[in-house]
Amino acid sequence: MRKSIFLIGSLMVFSHVTAQKKDSVNQNRLEEVIVTASRTPEIVKKTASTVNIINKKEIAEQSLISPDLSTILAYTVPGLAFGNNLVSNRGQTLRGRNVLIMIDGIPQSSPLRNNDREIRSIDPSVLEQVEVVKGATSIYGNGAEGGIINYITQKSISDKPLSGKTVLGFTSHELFNNKMFKADGGAGYRISQSFYGNAGKWDYLVNGTFTQNGVKIDGEGLVQNPRYGLGETAVNNAFAKIGYNINAGSRLEVMYNYYSSLQDSRYILDPGKYGERPSTGKLGEREGVKEGTRYNHNGYFKYSNKNIFHHTSLTTTLYFQDFYTIYDYRNPPRWKTGGQSAILEKKYGFRADFNTEFGRDNGLKGSLTYGLDLLNEKTSQPLVDGRIWVPEMNMIAAAPFVQGKLFLTTDLTLKAGLRWDKMSVKVPDYTTLPSNKDIPFNVQGGRLNYSNLSYNVGVSYVAFDFFQPFTSYSRGFNIYDLGRVLRDAKSNVLNEINTDPVVIDNYEIGFNSKIGTHVDFSASYFYNYSKLGADLVSVNGFWTPLRAPQYISGVELAVTAYPVRGLTVGTHYTYQEGKVDVKNDNSYGKYLSGLRIAPARLNSYIKWNDKSQNLQLGIYHMYSFKREKFEPAASGKYDEGEGPVKDFNLFNFQGSYRFNKLVTIGLGIENVLNTSYFTPTSMYTARDAEYVRGNGRYYTVSLNFNY
Template structure:
């Protein structure tokens, strides 16, 4: 199957834009405002062809005093990112209503072929230098970026000569009911340079106690964090051949699994965990990433030929994400009372990126071009040996050209094109017989496999005019080609030939308009509105006959707006406030999209106060609004992800004090006011096991030593 964008689309796109850069925290004046992932080379953040949020190292460190969960960090600092789910899964936490592609240094961590929504939790924040979030459909990094890109940029060696490092020890516990809640965390890093070599080593180890809500009850275990053990080891080694040429190798190991002796129960209002006899404890293997690894090799030549830089990236990745034991995966006839699935993904990729710069009269031109090659083999078997999603072997080759034209330093025009060629092979397979109840079972189907071919040409164009410091308007048009979550379509097949399954890819068109304004030295304002359409989005419908949640392919339209204001009240006090709104519809049926896709309105306020050179205090406020778009049935029940969401508020506070140049103590409190609430996903989802409350007041205290 093939799909292309007409030539007329290119001419339409030439009249449209992009180019906003939403930076939550002002960077120091002496720090260059740069991002890497926007157009795959280092450039000014003000010239990136999409709305961008940069979460700085300082932001990460301040939030890390409250919680090490990256979901919480992204929800607080990124407009358009859905609220924290309070669990290890980011299902339901979309970016502008679509799934983002999560990366580490440009290497994909998500598993688009079978999106298990576990990509956000793939690296410990202590190993991260900054986070770049590029919003809106993009084809710059290929499949899976329907909602944009979340790129974790890892730490780099700081020491000019010799060795430096830090060690941190901390403990988190519930202030509502401390019993069994105390956990401990150890993180360490060392880096250095010697002659032409530079290196970085980071390690973190954390054991959680039980997680308790505002009433002191232990949170339900589905995607839970109670008794979770998390390990992350990251290493980076580089060698400078000369001033222009560098080779860098990095390796990351990440494991985060829940090992608990608790059991789940439902008290009529919420899912919670309780102490039970061994026979009633959480069944199956520990859930979570089971030793995911990344090997990344980068070679850079700043002058491969005249005015041109070359970057070669090779990566090899292995992912094994274990899910919870579910009775919905039962088959009494086969002797199975339930089942536990594992998403396995092996990726190997090579990217060659050239960056050429030319100058004309009053014009500076940049051309970024190259080739991407990727092999992705993904499947979702069950731990007991049954095959739920057959092995999908994808080969993807793409060529691209991106250009940037800067005229008189005022007018910025960007335009690009990417040609994607994808082949996906699947062997013959049988769908599983799954029973929610003994008389509610799916019917197995023998499916003939084969090869699916996808070809796509996508375009992006952006214009930004720096009229004056108080008004920088922009407008953009960008496209993305998406074949994500094919595995869900395959496992729910009701036809006998893979060619008859609705696995068609979708072109996503993203339109955006807005402005940035440096209203004064102290105040910066940014506003953006967007609209996103897709030919074939994927939602979910429950089939009461078989008890299976079936995918629904239908055109979708998503729209919304965001705003952010940064205000430097004084040299010691900074304020940042954001607001984001997103809505979406299935345009074929003219019905709203559910909570799995569309998040409720969200507002945040962050205040950072530095009363002295040795002390710092940060206050974070999160407001999640209400959303009620669907009607209950005659029994008062809602379907799938369509239950109403009521608003709630969460306040966090953190602070640190430097006792000396080497020793620092810190304290963080999550949910300071002990708000008793269900996160947005827990309210919207009607699936079993998701009715889990948010974390109650939780305290984190620790000390850091630097050398």
Template structure:
């Protein structure tokens, strides 16, 4: 394996990967709105990237935080192509262009692709994030798990050159429909500064939710719920500038969210039209299971040498991550013969990684050339046991070594060409194991299978090429082709094995081919139009088919085609008023069987309008409108919809927030979610027919707070 990687690196290494090669802390706030680091692992102008990118600025994050701290809702509102939020702790079905994105913090993967539990988006509090960069479309730039693209949370940086600055914020959030027991509280604090060659940022967030109530005043169901949830996040970034060229940075982040509630669900059925809601557990009873929610911590070390040798920069990133995500108690995991009325699973994942990236830049007469190259190494040990000790998904021990090479060529007439290659080598060790006996009823159970383990090996060479021509400001077309190598969710395949040898399970990697064309148009610096159309194909996917005999959803691996388009318009009426509108449509099929893909992958059409207005110097108001359209591709089976194929009816949601600087360094703010108290099921709740998922959305919910800056 090592020889093949070295063979790739020796010839002429070209690539584009990792977090901030040129330190973004040395870039002004104004410039930050026009650069991107995620897609190429170096700082570059967004106008030199031949792909669709969404950047969420700190100002946008703060406006959304006044309504809700949930990152799922923020991404759904601000990212075209991102499926609408679910209103729960899970980002299941919240795909990016119909495929799962890889979530990262400063370039370090947070998702658990070997057993995708769909909790990767909630891995850090928004208060610790400086900006968010979303690169769309399959890519192998950061390795496994990026079939739909990349969401990179770029953490806060020291502000200015002060020894110490900071802020403290206190807020309360409650239902305006039915106030009783809904009041929660949130505390945020942050300090940062520079002391000679030393810099630091530290932040902490603590939030307690009250009961979450829908438009009818009922408590929303508990499956991936947020009622009575307690969140805490602790973040620190320490930096030291040894010389003008050499620096080191250490980042630590701990995030935990737990729902510890004395409620229990009254389970409804989407086919009958009865919603799932929660009530107080009867006296003398206790809700089964342990508190559910994500729990992870990261430590990252970055060493930068700006002038390793002529025109070349070196960045070394080392990181470690621990994940322990606990899921809800489920009767599906029952086995009465062994004394289990149900079960509760947890995904455990330990990652350790090292990245060495070199960036060489050259300039000739009319050409600027950038070469990015290096090695990525990752060890990921993931499993999904049950809290009671049973093993559902055995331990998977993955070693991943990759070499990469990317180039960018900029010609003075505005013509940009990017091309790259990545060689991926993966060894995945799974020891002998037995599948779990699960019982739909006492008499209807799955048959456990003893599976002989092995070392699964994967190797792939993936390519990307993109062209952009900044012909005129009003027409800047681009086109790109990129590949991704994806072995996501091997754990789901292992836990439903029906054969005795792991070699006979269809665990092959998917190669995703992604094609995109589009353009950007800027007129008079106050009007911006973006449009893109895309298509992605893969010979293997992972959908599900319901097994009526056992009540288990079995993976189906079949070729897939996903296609769609996105449009975004931004207009600045003046320096204190701007409006952004977007629309996204995506569709996908299992091309072998000529059937549409379900809601776990394909989202309903989505439109958004975001208005930011500063009526006076010390005040700002933000207005957001979300439209989710119909998607009705499936017929009922024996009179009922099954799986993730329920019909989706359209709905509209309006949020508003604002703040006022009423005294030196003091702000008061308010945010209102679902201003018009729309009574609706979110798209996932309509499409998912699984028991307990048909929960309604939040009714009108108010968030009020005060902030002090020093």
């Protein structure tokens, strides 16, 4: 029934639009171009899906408040769940589904073992823009069930041999009294240095950024729970990109990025009581080794040719990722003798993208993007002491794909694509590592083979500035966190363990509108369904996949107004809800947990630049609605993931003043009103140890030097 209503509505929209005449309102706003949606440059309004682009200027503005990418994205991307104020991004879904995170197309997410560290995998100081494509997509294959977030890194645009930029920042929650320099006052600092330039056919950009976070304080002045926390964390990022222009149409490019985030805290957990008092930090000796991401290496070697043969361009990319993170120390009964787990991932991949344009001179115009993806990934989850929780899984994957685009008229575009993924995962013999309540299983290894055909189709119509509708359908899939399934095995035979992938049918209808020269408006409705979902439920303190049919639907609305020159006012609203068919009888009587469904959210902002473009100010507001869908058990306690989520308001501020072309000073204030609030994650998780508040008021002062 939902599908029928969706398709009928789509036809009504397009039949109404084609009966109109083209709006001739002059537009001065620039068209945005994205490369993620179809792997070739494409105008956003013709992508036939909801797309968000966070440009370099917006990243810089938000970074002045907080350089945490999880927070930056929560304030700028409708449909993305609010961050949990922890180093983990668990529960930060996109439209209720897992999102594929990439750095220049290099996947940070892993289908073999979800590390919950993907969003914080690079420093924002080296980003040119962030491209977000909503909904399941077949163009990148496995993992993109909720959409894609692609971090696009910078390259030099200078015409001089040597240019540079230095950024110095200082952060404290006590900016205006004598406590600001004390360690227990939460003081931190940030240093970023870039050099870039152009010499003949060569161009380069190198950057090093170091951030030292102080102790994190909540709105009541209490030290936050340090477990998985961002307080007293040292973040390092080293980046380099070198390009060589062989001729006007072909280029070689090499990129490398190193990222690490390690916590060295003097505090340990002081457990709270869910619903009564927060978990905080107290001085003490921490068990185990330092937790955090020891390293995340990413790099690629890329060759591009704008005309490899007749009307055809080629981009080939050879890439790698090497990742290692360590989690916090857990006492029994997590394991019989306690310990710390770690995740190691190594990826080696190759991509070949051809793009052929046809009909340039006459006839039907369009393009065809086609190619091949190859990937080898090895992932494991051992304990630091050498015990094996998840054995090393070795995946080899190959995927040919084709994506076509037809310009039926100048304004009517039809897109369609196919991708066939063939994957083989080798699993060795292993023994499960249970808690005290379970018994170990000796599991005979073997190979898990997967094949999947994904496809998509979409239509966009842009004849009218005031009404530019689109509709799309896409099928995506995801081998959902295979390692989590294997470590909880209750069978001695690998093939008897349910490791079937999640297959998602995603539908979307929406429109973009430019009303005169002063207002932009967009709206979309989405619905996605998977016959075999993968919601997480807690079993004996472990998050375990629940494999059952589920659906999610929602709406996104966004308005941006330009009342006068230099002033921008905007707001966006997101609502989503989902249910799961636990009994598998088509009843869908249970709501999806908070790990999947975020509360509705309203984000608003006001930004202003003076005529000289020297002074810039911005105020940002977030209202997170409540979500209370579950009843407590007979004991009065809520099941984990089902706690009631209360509403809250937050205000942020940032401003900067450019004295001249060389020097700019900035001020950012996070949580201006020093609101004391619990994060949505801490509320729905319903665990005493994870019942934590968000940040209180924090000030950041920065100095930028360009030369």
